Every structure is written in C-alpha cells, then in structure tokens.
Amino acid sequence: MIPAKVEDVFIEITTNLKGVILKISPGTFAKNNFKLQTSIYKSCDFLEGVLEALEVSKKFLLEGMILVSNKKEYYVDIEMCKCDINVIILIHDRTKVYKFISQLNQNRNDLFFVKRELAEKNKELANLRKIADKANEEKSRFLAMMSHEIRNPLNVILGYSAMISEEQVNNTVKEYSKLLLRSGNNLKVIVNDILDLSRIEAGKFKLLESAVNLKEISENSIRNYTHQNKNSEVTLALEFADNVPTFVFADGVRINQVLSNLLSNALKFTQKGLVSLKVKKISEDEKFVHLSFLISDSGRGMTKEQTTTIFEEYEQNKQSDYRFFGGAGLGLSIVKRLLKEMNGKISVESVLKKGTIFKVDIPFIKIKSKTDLAFTTEKKVLAKSLKGMRILVADDDGLNQTIVAHIFKKEHVILTQVKDGLEAFNALETRVFDIVILDIYMPNITGEQLVQQKHNYKKKNSTIPFLALTANTAPEDLIRYKSIGFKDVIGKPYTASEFLNKIHLVLD
Amino acid sequence: MIAKKVLLVGNFGVGKTSLIRRFVQNKFSEDYISTIGVRVSSKVVEFENNEVKLLIWDVAGTSGDEKIPKAYFLGASAAMFVFDLSRSETYLTIENYIESIKDLSGLKEVTIVGNKRDLLTKEELKTVTDSISVKINIITSAKEDANVEDAFLKLASQALK
Numbered sequence: 001m002i003p004a005k006v007e008d009v010f011i012e013i014t015t016n017l018k019g020v021i022l023k024i025s026p027g028t029f030a031k032n033n034f035k036l037q038t039s040i041y042k043s044c045d046f047l048e049g050v051l052e053a054l055e056v057s058k059k060f061l062l063e064g065m066i067l068v069s070n071k072k073e074y075y076v077d078i079e080m081c082k083c084d085i086n087v088i089i090l091i092h093d094r095t096k097v098y099k100f101i102s103q104l105n106q107n108r109n110d111l112f113f114v115k116r117e118l119a120e121k122n123k124e125l126a127n128l129r130k131i132a133d134k135a136n137e138e139k140s141r142f143l144a145m146m147s148h149e150i151r152n153p154l155n156v157i158l159g160y161s162a163m164i165s166e167e168q169v170n171n172t173v174k175e176y177s178k179l180l181l182r183s184g185n186n187l188k189v190i191v192n193d194i195l196d197l198s199r200i201e202a203g204k205f206k207l208l209e210s211a212v213n214l215k216e217i218s219e220n221s222i223r224n225y226t227h228q229n230k231n232s233e234v235t236l237a238l239e240f241a242d243n244v245p246t247f248v249f250a251d252g253v254r255i256n257q258v259l260s261n262l263l264s265n266a267l268k269f270t271q272k273g274l275v276s277l278k279v280k281k282i283s284e285d286e287k288f289v290h291l292s293f294l295i296s297d298s299g300r301g302m303t304k305e306q307t308t309t310i311f312e313e314y315e316q317n318k319q320s321d322y323r324f325f326g327g328a329g330l331g332l333s334i335v336k337r338l339l340k341e342m343n344g345k346i347s348v349e350s351v352l353k354k355g356t357i358f359k360v361d362i363p364f365i366k367i368k369s370k371t372d373l374a375f376t377t378e379k380k381v382l383a384k385s386l387k388g389m390r391i392l393v394a395d396d397d398g399l400n401q402t403i404v405a406h407i408f409k410k411e412h413v414i415l416t417q418v419k420d421g422l423e424a425f426n427a428l429e430t431r432v433f434d435i436v437i438l439d440i441y442m443p444n445i446t447g448e449q450l451v452q453q454k455h456n457y458k459k460k461n462s463t464i465p466f467l468a469l470t471a472n473t474a475p476e477d478l479i480r481y482k483s484i485g486f487k488d489v490i491g492k493p494y495t496a497s498e499f500l501n502k503i504h505l506v507l508d
Numbered sequence: 509m510i511a512k513k514v515l516l517v518g519n520f521g522v523g524k525t526s527l528i529r530r531f532v533q534n535k536f537s538e539d540y541i542s543t544i545g546v547r548v549s550s551k552v553v554e555f556e557n558n559e560v561k562l563l564i565w566d567v568a569g570t571s572g573d574e575k576i577p578k579a580y581f582l583g584a585s586a587a588m589f590v591f592d593l594s595r596s597e598t599y600l601t602i603e604n605y606i607e608s609i610k611d612l613s614g615l616k617e618v619t620i621v622g623n624k625r626d627l628l629t630k631e632e633l634k635t636v637t638d639s640i641s642v643k644i645n646i647i648t649s650a651k652e653d654a655n656v657e658d659a660f661l662k663l664a665s666q667a668l669k
Contacts, residue, residue, distance in 0.1 A: 046548040048563055049513040053583030062579050064545015064568070075545055102544040105568070109520050109542045112571075116595075 009093040015040050016086050019051055029093045030069035040089065043067060044078070047089070054082040064098060067091070075099075136202050143198045144474060147191050151471035152397065154191070155493035158184040159403035162496060188493055193330035195474070200337045206475070207341055211367050212252035214291075215240055218279055221259045225267060225275075234270050236263075239278040245289055248364035254338050255362075259293065261331045262358050266297035273298030273355070282361065293360040302350040310348065311336045335360075384507060386411040386500075390432065393417050394424035394447070395439040395469060400492075404437070404469075407496045421445025428457040433464060435503060437490070440470040440481075451485040465506040509552065511561040512667035513583050517576055517609060518590040519598040520569025523623040526650035527590065528566050531660050536651055543568045546580060555664045562664060581613035585667035588619040588659065593636050593647070594627040602642055617666055621659050625649040 010027035011034070019040045024031070033043040041048045046065050054060055062078040075098035079090040161180040164173065199205045222238040229236060259277065266275040275297045282290040302310070311332050339346050344362035391413045395401050401417050408415045416431070418424045422444035428436070438447035447468055454462045465487035470477070473491035481489050487506045490499055516524040525543050529535050532549045547566045552559055567580055581587070587609055591599040599622070606618050620642060626649040628636065637644060645662055648655040 045550060045563060046546065046565070048511050049583035049585070051583075060579055060582065062546075062582075063577060066545065066547050098544050102542070105520075105544060106542045108571075109540070109569075113521065113540070 011091045013040060013089045013091065014086050015051070015089065017051065017082075019047065022086060027091075029091060030067060030074065033067070033069050043069070044089075044091075047078070051080070051082070051087050054080055054087065056082050056084065058082070064094075140198050140202050140204070143195055144472075147195050147473075148471040150187070150191050151473070151492045152400070154184055154187055155471070156397075156399045156403070158188070158493045158495070159400070159406075163403070163406055184493070190330070193334055196334050197330055197337070199474070200334070200341070204476075205337075205341060207251040207254060208475070209249050209251050209365075211247050212250050212255065213246055214244065214248055214250070214255070214279065214364075215246045217252055217256050218259065218277060218293075221256060221263055222277055224260070225263050229267060231267075231271070233272040234267065235274050236267075237274060237276040239276065241278075241280045243281045244279050244291060245364075245366065247367045248289060248291075249367065250342070250362075250364055254342070258335050258338055258360060259295070261335050262293075262295040262360070265331065266295055266299065266356070266358075269356070270297040270299035275299075284366075287366060288363040289366050290361060290363045293362075294357055295360070296355060296357040298355040301352040301354050301356055302348075303352055307348045307350050311346070384504060386413050386503065388412065388414060389434045390414045391416070391435045391437065392424065392427055392431075392433045393437045393469070394419070394421060394442060394450070395437075396420050396442045397439070400439075400469075404499075407499055411500070421447065421450050424450055425453070428461050430458065432458060432460045435464060435506070436461070436466045437469050438466060438486075440468055440472060448481075448484060451481075454485055467502060467506060509559045509561050510668075511550075511563055512585040512664070513563045513565065514586040514588065514663050514667055515565040515567055515580060515584050515613075516588045516590055517567050518569060518605075519592070519595075520571055522569065522590045522592040522595070522598050523650050524569065524590050525566050527621070527623060527648065527656055527659065528564050530650045530653055530656045532564070534653070536653070538651075551660075553661065553664050555661060555668060558668065560664050560668065562660065562667070564660075575608065576612060578612045581609075581615075584613050584615065586617075586619065586663050587613055587615055588621055588663050590621045590623050592624050593622045593633065594624050596636075599636075599640055602640060606642060617669070619659070619663050619666055620645045622647045623650060625654055626652050 007026065007028050009029050011029040011031060012025055012027055013021055013034055014023035014025075015021050021034055021036055021038055021040055024034050024036065030043070034040065044065075044067060046062070050062070058081070060080045060082075062080070065076050065078055067074045067076045073095075074093050075095045077092045077094050079092070081088045158181060161177045161184060164177040165181070169177075196205070218238055218240055222236050226236045263275065263277065276295070278292075278294040278296070280292045280294070282292050284290065336346055339360060339362065342362050344360060346361075347359045348356060349359070350356040386408075389411075391408065393401070393404050393408075393415065395404070395417070396419050398419070401419070405415060405417065416427060416433070418427055421438075421442040424436075424438065424442075425445055427433075428450075438450055440447040447470070451466050451468075454466070466485060468481045468486045468489045469492070470481075470489060471492040472481075473489070478489050488502055490502045494502075516528065518524055520542055521540060525541075525547070526536060528549050529537070532551045543566055545568055549564045549566065550561055551564070552561050554560075565580060565584070567576055570576060589602070589606060589609060591602065593599075602620070606620070609618050610616065622637070622640075622644050625633065625647050633647070637647075646655050646659045648659050650656060
C-alpha cells in the first residue's frame with residue numbers, strides 16, 4: 001500500500017516496445033492521461049524515438065521533462081527500464097522542486113545579464129571619463145596658453161603704467177595711469193584665479209609644504225595691506241596668540257594667498273572701522289596643531305542668504321561689486337578649495353551693516369626638531385648694488401625689452417640686450433657676463449635650449465646664474481626650468497621691485 | 509511520416525527557445541525566461557518530398573563547464589549548437605563544446621548556428637565570424653525571423669542522413 005501523498009506524485013506504466021500502454025500501476029499522478037492500449041506518446045511525446053533507443057536491462061533517467069495534464073504543465077523525471085518485450089516507465093512529478101530550480105536558474109541568469117550590462121555601462125563610463133579627461137586637459141592647456149598670451153601684454157600694460165607714473169606728468173595723466181595699474185592688477189588676479197581653479201579641478205593642484213614662519217606670514221599680510229590701504233578711516237590689526245607656534249609645516253604661498261584674499265575682501269567692503277586678523281590655537285596633539293585664523297571687519301556685512309552662496313564660483317554679492325571692485329568672483333571659491341586641500345575649513349558669520357567674520361581652521365603638522373627648521377630661514381634679500389654688473393637680457397619682445405631697460409637704467413648696470421636666442425648664444429660665446437636673463441620662447445634658439453648649452457659658452461659664463469623671464473608660471477613650469485639649469489624664474493607680469501628682488505636673491 | 513528527435517543545445521540566453529518559438533509558432537518575445545530541463549515541441553516539415561515530424565528538444569542552456577546529461581541525446585537524429593554572436597563567452601570554447609556533443613550523442617555532425625544577427629553591424633559580424641575556428645552553418649535572427657526556417661531545414665537534412 002502506497003501512502004496517499006506519495007501515490008499522488010508517481011505513476012508506473014508498462015508499454016510494449018512501440019509505446020502502447022499495457023499496464024498502469026501503481027500511483028495516481030496524471031492518471032487520466034494514460035489509457036490502456038493507447039500510445040504513451042500522446043502524453044509523453046518526448047519518449048518518441050527514445051524507447052526504441054533504450055538499451056535492454058539498463059535503467060535510464062530523463063530529468064526535467066514537461067508533461068501536460070488537465071491543461072497544466074508538470075515537471076517530471078522519467079525512469080525507464082527496457083526488457084525483451086516491454087518497457088517499464090516510472091513517472092515522478094517533481095514540479096515543486098523544479099519550480100525552485102527554475103527560480104534559482106532565472107535569478108542566476110538574470111544576474112549574469114545584469115552584471116554584463118553593468119560591465120558594459122562601466123566600459124561606457126570609462127570611455128566617457130577618458131573623453132572628459134581629455135577635454136579637461138585641453139581646457140587646462142588652453143588656459144595655460146591663454147594665461148601666457150595674456151601675461152605678456154599685461155606685463156607691458158603694467159610696466160608702462162608704472163613708467164608713466166614715474167614721469168613728470170600732470171595729475172590727470174597720473175590718475176589715468178593709476179587706474180590703468182589698478183585694472184591691470186585686477187586682471188592679473190583674475191588670470192591667476194582662473195588658472196588656480198582649473199588646476200584644482202583637474203586634480204593637478206599640489207601643496208608644496210615646508211617649514212614656514214606663520215607669524216611672519218601674518219605680519220607681512222597685515223603690513224602689505226596697511227601699506228596698500230588708502231582709507232585713513234580703516235585700521236588694520238594683528239593679534240597673534242602667544243601659544244601659537246611660530247613655525248609649522250605648510251605651503252606658505254597658499255597660506256598667504258588665503259589670508260590675502262580674505263583681508264583684501266574685508267578691506268574692499270569696509271568704509272570705516274577695523275579690519276583685523278587674529279591667530280589662535282584651538283587644540284594640539286602629538287602630530288598636529290589646530291589653528292584658527294579670524295579675519296573680521298566692520299564693513300557692510302551680508303544677509304544670511306548671501307553667506308550661503310559666497311563660496312560659489314563667479315559669485316559676487318552685488319552686480320555693482322564687479323564694476324566697483326573688479327575680480328571674477330573666484331577668490332572665496334579658491335580659498336575654500338585651497339583649504340580643502342589643506343584639510344582645513346572656512347566658515348562665515350555676518351551681520352548686515354555691522355560686519356563679517358571669516359573663520360579659517362587648519363590642522364598644521366607640527367615642527368618637532370631643529371633639523372626641520374634647517375632650511376626654513378628665509379633668505380633676507382641683501383640690497384646689494386647692481387652697479388657695474390654685466391647683464392645679458394634676451395627677449396624678442398621689444399616692448400618688454402624697454403621695460404627691462406628702464407628698470408636697469410636706475411641700477412647703472414652694463415646691459416646687453418639681444419632679440420633672439422642665436423644672438424644670445426653668440427654673446428655668451430664671446431663676452432663675459434655676471435647674470436643672464438632669458439625669455440623662453442625666442443626665435444632660432446629658445447631660452448630652454450640656451451640654458452642647456454651652458455658648457456659651450458665662454459668658460460666664465462658657464463657658472464653664472466641664468467634666470468628665466470617668462471609668462472609660464474605654473475608650478476610644473478617652475479620646477480622644469482630649475483631642473484634644466486635656470487637658477488630662478490621671473491614671472492610675467494612683474495613689478496620693478498619683484499624683478500630686482502629675484503636678481504638680488506640669485507646673487508645672494 | 510517519419511518522426512525525428514533533434515536537440516538544440518548551447519549556453520543559456522543564446523536564443524534556443526526563441527528560435528524554436530519562431531520556427532514552430534512564428535512568434536518572438538524580448539522577455540528572457542530561462543528554460544528548465546527540457547521542453548519538447550514538434551513541427552512537421554517537408555524535406556526532399558518527405559514529410560518529417562521534428563521532435564525538437566529545447567535543452568536548458570548551460571553555463572561554463574556544465575555538461576548536458578547524456579540521457580537527453582538518446583535516440584537523437586541531429587543536434588544544433590546555438591551561440592550568441594554578440595556574446596563571446598558563448599562561442600569561445602566552441603570546438604570543445606561540439607566535440608563533447610558528438611561524444612555524448614554519437615552524432616558525426618552538429619549544425620552550428622550563430623544567433624542574434626540583429627545585434628551586430630556588418631563589420632562586427634565579420635570580426636566575430638573570422639574569429640571562430642569552426643565552420644558556422646548558418647547565421648540567424650529569431651527576432652527578425654532571418655534564416656530560422658533554413659536552420660531547421662538544415663537540421664532536418666542532418667536528421668535524415
């Protein structure tokens with residue numbers, strides 16, 4: 001006796017070798033499908049051709065066959081055994097098991113196709129990224145080129161404006177040249193900001209950290225803006241807390257850029273009162289010292305809404321700000337990004353018509369030993385006289401040559417000016433100089449090629465300092481120029497004092 | 509009328525069920541439902557003045573090194589290996605696969621069909637067919653009903669040999 005449940009999932013059928021049903025026993029599964037003396041192929045078409053092919057006395061199993069009974073599909077396993085005159089067929093309903101297998105199988109296959117689609121999408125994304133990277137590189141190259149092309153004429157504008165202001169001219173002309181200088185300097189800031197931003201966006205921005213004197217940077221910032229501030233109703237002040245370490249590891253140029261940007265903004269928007277910089281220690285652990293720079297002013301202040309957008313690019317709170325103060329509205333955005341690179345942060349609190357406080361927090365790496373400070377003592381530029389010095393300047397731009405000549409005239413140097421690389425090469429082979437200043441892009445021989453041929457020059461000229469005079473001022477350019485033999489780089493546009501400072505530095 | 513058992517084998521998702529559905533019912537669906545076990549369909553075709561009832565075994569697609577149960581080939585007169593022209597993993601080891609089918613079935617010949625022609629450009633198709641070392645008997649598209657009938661007639665001719 002077969003238990004009812006088991007009976008329901010089995011049926012055993014005996015057929016002759018041609019598939020005619022001879023016996024049905026035991027089991028009740030799909031019983032209505034099978035009738036004595038009819039062909040089993042009516043219900044089990046998959047057995048057609050199989051029964052004949054079976055080997056005698058050898059059990060055979062067909063798994064996962066589909067059998068339709070009462071218009072319903074069942075998954076069945078078929079066990080067969082053939083003897084000389086007939087075939088015994090055991091049909092086992094395994095629908096429930098196969099349903100699970102089916103689901104698992106479907107999931108596995110679906111997963112495969114999803115993974116495949118994902119891989120294709122990733123490939124597409126990688127391609128798109130490549131295109132975007134290339135576009136970004138193109139943009140950076142374009143900006144670098146544009147910067148170079150702007151810096152050269154800008155140098156001429158600023159240089160000639162400075163020269164005009166030194167001449168005996170009437171007040172109107174003096175005023176005009178002052179405005180020219182101001183606009184030129186604004187343009188210089190914009191070009192630098194755009195380049196900084198593109199470098200940060202392209203992931204090419206790197207901090208150049210060394211031990212720096214924070215106190216000196218803070219003092220210089222305040223001194224610089226005190227000097228520039230023409231408004232006698234605004235006072236600048238510095239508070240440098242006693243417990244703040246004088247030296248820390250940082251990128252001094254960028255710290256100065258952050259402070260200068262914030263102080264410059266504070267001064268722009270303050271008509272009366274105080275602009276101050278306070279440097280405080282927040283906390284300290286074994287490795288880091290967390291410092292806070294508070295730049296506060298008693299200026300026009302901002303609304304809460306304005307404080308939420310001021311760190312966005314090209315943002316100026318009033319359209320008229322652009323006309324009045326210039327700039328592209330990139331300064332604060334760059335400050336924020338620079339601070340992100342330094343793992344620092346910036347926040348702002350402001351009250352309309354009362355003033356604004358920018359709070360900058362930066363974790364600095366501490367200076368632990370004296371050896372860290374070995375190379376930090378900034379070179380004090382000795383204002384050594386250049387009188388009588390033999391200086392060779394090669395530049396194919398006549399306007400720039402005039403500016404250089406004007407600066408050197410006051411220094412009473414023995415100046416030799418040539419208009420291309422070949423003339424410079426000939427001069428270096430035949431005459432002795434104390435300093436050589438080379439433009440980079442020159443006809444015949446470039447500045448880069450010239451500096452790399454030092455060994456070919458008149459013996460004494462092979463040991464003197466060479467300076468690059470160029471509008472290529474990206475950090476990677478400066479590193480490259482120094483690596484191929486330039487002692488230093490004078491970046492365009494330059495002021496007379498910046499120009500002379502560089503020369504004094506290399507002579508020192 | 510002669511009845512001939514024929515099998516369609518190959519990796520999962522290459523379109524075996526779609527080819528059969530197109531051939532037997534002239535229908536096509538974009539939905540992918542994986543086949544479990546074996547689904548048998550039949551269609552009577554006329555081949556060289558003979559009426560042949562093809563019992564078409566749609567064997568569940570395999571993956572990787574999975575082997576098809578030998579029992580499925582019992583009494584088979586012909587077999588079709590289907591691969592997806594747009595998925596290299598379905599034809600990368602085609603030579604081994606064909607050899608294994610021949611071993612299991614005892615058949616001397618296997619009809620080789622590249623399906624999903626509609627997913628490739630002319631150039632891509634050429635690259636794929638050039639990269640396959642064995643001779644492809646027919647290129648089909650169940651979706652666009654291209655060469656499907658021919659593929660099964662080729663199978664019928666193999667079954668009648």
